Amino acid sequence: MTPRRRLAGIGAFTLASALLLSACGGGSGDNPEATGGDGGPTTGIVTVSNGEPQNPLIPTMTNETYGSKVINNLFAGLxxxxxxxxxxxxxxxxxxxxxxxxxxxxxxxxxxxxxxxxxxxxxxxxxxxxxxxxxxxxxxxxxxxxxxxxxxxxxxxxxxxxxxxxxxxxxxxxxxxxxxxxxxxxxxxxxxxxxxxDDPKAFGEKPVGNGPYMLDSWEHNQQISLRPNKDYQGARKVQNGGIDLIAYTEEDTAYNDLLSGNLDIVTNVPSSAFATFEDDLGDRAVNQPSAVIQVVNVPEYLPEWGGEAGHMRRQAVSMAINRDEITKTIYNGSRTPATDFTSPVIDGWSDDIPGNEVLKYDPERAKQLWDQAEGISKFGDKAITIASNADSDHQTWVDAVCNNIRSALGVDCEFAPFPTFDEFLDARDNQTLKGLFRGGWQADYPAMSNFLGPIYGTGAGSNDAQYSSKEFDAKLKEANGADTPEKAIALYKEAQTILFKDMPGIPLWYQNVTAGYGEDVDNVVFGWDSDPLLYQVTKNS
The missing domain is CATH 3.90.76.10 (Dipeptide-binding Protein; Domain 1)
Known part of the structure; x- marks a missing residue:
């Protein structure tokens, strides 16, 4: 999940730095007598896994998960x-x-x-x-x-x-x-x-907000420290002494820090721990549905994926993917195969939208479609590539998807890694990717429209594949203007039938929040969008 929610995994940091910076308290704003937004006493500094934001910390510029965790806590809206x-x-x-x-x-x-x-x-x-x-x-x-x-x-x-x-x-x-x-x-x-x-550039480095927290410091690629805003007047009352958002290079490192008591909250459990984390953490493990979907996007600027042959290839790749097997074996049931472009936690979600049969595993039909496309225009001997950041564990599922593609289509498939999340985003935004690429979407607000317009609307800020369809745009506009939620939902479903025909993105699976927290923190709640409600976390030390 682009607008806000380009999903990353975990970003850039090292174990040595994590151990140094994630100790209880830590940071220049560590003050046991700190006060929350209501003026009352708070507890210690809460450490949370995160990564380096791609952009300056400006609300209208921040559209990925690392930056959004900061913006959502520094600012208060209507x-x-x-x-x-x-x-x-x-x-x-x-x-x-x-x-x-x-x-x-x-x-x-x-x-x-x-x-x-x-x-x-x-x-x-x-x-x-x-x-x-x-x-x-x-x-x-x-x-x-x-x-x-x-x-x-x-x-x-x-x-x-x-x-x-x-x-x-x-x-x-x-x-x-x-x-x-x-x-x-x-x-x-x-x-x-x-x-x-007066100075947007300087503001992006040290933003001034009106939310439950204020920025204490930003050590790039290391740590962002937030401390309570004593003048905050809203309902999100801070119950801790502050938040330190720690950047990591490896999700496994973050998880091991959690187990050893050097980190309070892990927002994304690595795939290597899916089978064990609930036993490791007991009632401190989090595994719940959220408004998150994972897709493979198809750049519209690549000619081999365009036209009649290109659309057949998109459908062939989709039908070559065994979503049931991957979600069971790799994710231990913490992912659910996608049946639409939205999320089961959103009103209006459906598993029977016309055209969604392209999401069903059918290797024979996939091979037929690929061969038909080859009869129209040749893909050639090059490999299908799927790009993503390598500072998370996305290679695990990309390798599984590529195995499916090789087996069903007889075409080579490779993971195209970028060292960090921001490098991957920059390559994607600059349209230098040579093949398919991962797209994760975490909802900005709880409505079907947020899974459709910002990602697939012509010119939309998170339309990373550069998809454009007058038919889809018109249906989206009609749905947005519906006078009742029921009418809007029906029209958003119609809009999805257009997406299933064009396949600008190939839906893979819906993502549970798979997270965990340490023994020193309480009142840890993950919300509908998979983000923790950091302001209400308390810490015992």
């Missing part, structure tokens, strides 16, 4: 999502609409950024306009597309945004959209202080 994905007001006093096209938003008075300046309606309007502006090249600009005045062709102000007072603004959309409020807890919609506009 709403937030609880552990179950329910939408709760945070800075919003009210969000009202009579027609689902014009929204009146009132914010709570008295909130401040950590530089002491007030958070006002203008803080939202200026931030959204900046994020939407074409020349600012923000990864999450797509999310402002529904607002009147948005343009992909030129710089323009969001004319649909109007400041009424310091505590009120209005939003006019281009069409009614019933789930607009649901989206407002996502990073793209966070407010920004005036200091951001």
């Amino acid at each position: 709403v937030y999502y609880d552990a179950d994905g329910a939408v709760k007001n945070e800075m919003a006093e009210s969000i009202d609409t009579e027609d689902q096209q014009t929204y009146t938003i009132k914010i709570k008075d008295g909130w401040k950024f950590t530089d002491g300046t007030p958070v006002t309606a203008d803080s939202y309007v200026k931030a959204w306009n900046y994020g939407a502006k074409l020349s600012n090249k923000q990864n999450l600009s797509y999310f402002f597309e529904p607002i009147e005045g948005f343009s992909y062709e030129k710089d323009s102000e969001l004319t649909g945004l109007k400041v009424v007072s310091d505590t009120e603004f209005t939003v006019k959309l281009m069409q009614p959209e019933s789930d607009f409020k649901t989206r407002l807890g996502y990073a793209a919609f966070m407010p920004l202080p005036d200091s951001f506009f």
Whole structure:
């Protein structure tokens, strides 16, 4: 899971550094007398596995998991999502609409950024306009597309945004959209202080937010330290002395640090421990469904994967993959074979969308399709490659998928590794990949639309394969404008039938949260989107 959620695995660090930095407390902000957002005493510093963010820490620029863990804790938006994905007001006093096209938003008075300046309606309007502006090249600009005045062709102000007072603004959309409020807890919609506009580059290194935590330090490729924001007024009350997000080069190293007491929370258990981690950790093991899907994306700029022959090849690769066997043998049942492009934890998910038979293992039909494609245009003797980052354990499943492809299609298949997650993302974003590539998606907000528009909509910020379909875009727009959730779900399913025909991405499996935590921490809860609710974690030392 691109917009926010390009899934990584674990990123860049070493065991020696981890042992040095992940001891109890640690970091310049370690203070046993620290206070939480409600002014009450907190417990120790909680250490969490993470990696190096790809981009500066700017809400409208951050669209991958490493950076999002930081942004989501530094900033408070109009709403937030609880552990179950329910939408709760945070800075919003009210969000009202009579027609689902014009929204009146009132914010709570008295909130401040950590530089002491007030958070006002203008803080939202200026931030959204900046994020939407074409020349600012923000990864999450797509999310402002529904607002009147948005343009992909030129710089323009969001004319649909109007400041009424310091505590009120209005939003006019281009069409009614019933789930607009649901989206407002996502990073793209966070407010920004005036200091951001003075120097965005400096801000990206040391952001100033209004959330439950504030940035204490960022040691690149090593550690990001967050400490409680004593002025935070929202419901996400901090119950610890701070968070240290530690970067790792190996998921196995992070897991071993957890077992030895040198790390408090592992957010992703390595595949080598899937069969044992629940026995290792007992009731401290986490294995629960989440809004995460894994896919293999097909770059539209590669001619061998385009046209009639290319679409046959996409279907052939999909039908060559034995998802049942891989999820059982490699993931020990912690993954579920995909039947659509969304997630079973999202309202509207279905296992009977027309066209999804291409997700069923059928090596004979796969070979027929591949041979038919060869009769139209030759793929040649080159290997199918699947690119991903090597600083996680993705090679395990890529090797299994390649074995399936070689066996069913008689074509060589290879893992194309990049040393780190950010190097892989840069190659993908610069369109230098020579073959297929991994795409993981962790939902930004709990709705079907988030699994479709940001990834497959023309020009969308997470449309990494550069897919474009007027038919799909039109159906997506129709679904977004539906006047009831039930109508929207039916239309999103219709949109998926188009995706199953074109296969811009090949869905593999839905991903459980497979995580764990140490003996020194309590109140560890992983939410609907697979992220831990760090603010409520307590630590005994």
